[in-house]
Amino acid sequence: MYQVIGTARSRALRVLWMLEELDQPYEHVPVNPHGEGVKPFNPAGKVPVLIADGTPITDSTAILTYLADRHGALTHPAGTLDRARQDSLTQFILDEFDAALWLAARHSFVLPEEMRLAAIKNTLRWEFERSQKTLAHRMAEDGFLMGDRMTVPDIILAHCLTWALTARFPIVEHRLTDYLERMRVRPAYQRAAAR
Incomplete structure (x- = not known):
């Protein structure tokens, strides 16, 4: 276990x-x-x-x-082109979504107060919105990020989008809003979030 x-x-x-x-x-x-x-x-x-x-x-x-x-x-098997695409999406989400949200959190409540820069959050929100447009072009038409199969980057993205709502980072792409709604009604997500 x-x-x-x-x-x-x-x-x-x-x-x-x-x-x-x-x-x-x-x-x-x-x-x-x-x-x-x-x-x-x-x-x-x-x-x-x-x-x-x-x-x-x-x-x-x-x-x-x-x-x-x-x-x-x-996941897709290591050494396949699908795995390379999956890993590329994972890195994009970590670089463009997770990093912006974590930096905003650090300047909101993690860093000592005298080290925080409140104005940085406006820049991070702008970057977050721009990254959504890029990701919307990389997403499969329906279902999950890569199509009809849920993979690791789906979990990371849905978590980041949920975090964004809490941090008041707007989700401006309707495809991402619809995607998040589909992900958050999954029974496994509901069980995990209830803990």
């Missing part, structure tokens, strides 16, 4: 959702970043941490990729 360390209000939601999609048993330890019980597994104090076979794995994308590869689901 896996153990997931981190609250569902963090990137740990990605891991919880993945395990629900895979129908794998796990224990959830809902600890906040830097909370007691995190640093022995991740000296940076960041969550999520997945304990697999007694070994801690950090970084949500590394965890999702590991789980997908281990269980042969929600």
